[in-house]
Amino acid sequence: MDEACTVNMTVKYLTKKWTLLIILELYKGPQHTRRFSELKDSLGDITQKILSERLRELEAEGIVTKKVDASSFPVRSEYTLTKSGLELVDVIRGIKMWALKWKIDNIPCGGQDCSVCVL
Template identity: 55%
Template sequence: MKDCTVYKTMNIIGKRWTIHILLELHKGEKKEKRFNELKRKLGYITPKILSERLTELEIEGLIAKKVDDSIKPPKSEYYLTESGTDFVKIIQAIKRWGLKWKFQNEECERAICMYCDH
């Protein structure tokens, strides 16, 4: 099992809050988001877990961090990489599965995740 691609992939994206973070980075017109903006959007996530997940996602190449150290304190923003953007297609497939088999939600069915406030 240690060489199974599915197991290895789930070790990257299967941790709590990981998919939520990727989806929040996908949402909206603005592609870069700051730490506190993500924390506010995610609600109950602790700063420690958010920091850990952002670091893990950056190491795995799903997100990148842009730092502007020309200002004090330095401003950091996170954004999806090509790999992270590609993974959003999987999140959207999860949504379609949920709508087909588990949840009846007409509003969600009509909504485009990128512009969803939920």
């Protein structure tokens, strides 16, 4: 496959470990926003370094926006899904529904609303 192929480049980006789970955790937050510490707590085994790296990548791609509140200590960083990020959630939901229909036997996860899904 050609390295410059849009599908190839997109798959390489989206299949980096934690990327899709970070997007889903942001989707679950009020107004699709979560603080860095909330993301870290909800994702369990992710390291701070990897979470920071993935969030920077998502921000660079326009999938999330970052807001920093330096008026208090510690400084708070909040991340919000953009319109592009919200559309990506629809793609993830489509993959989930395909998996439930054809490949993955996951009875507890039969719902389509990922905002209430407990990963």
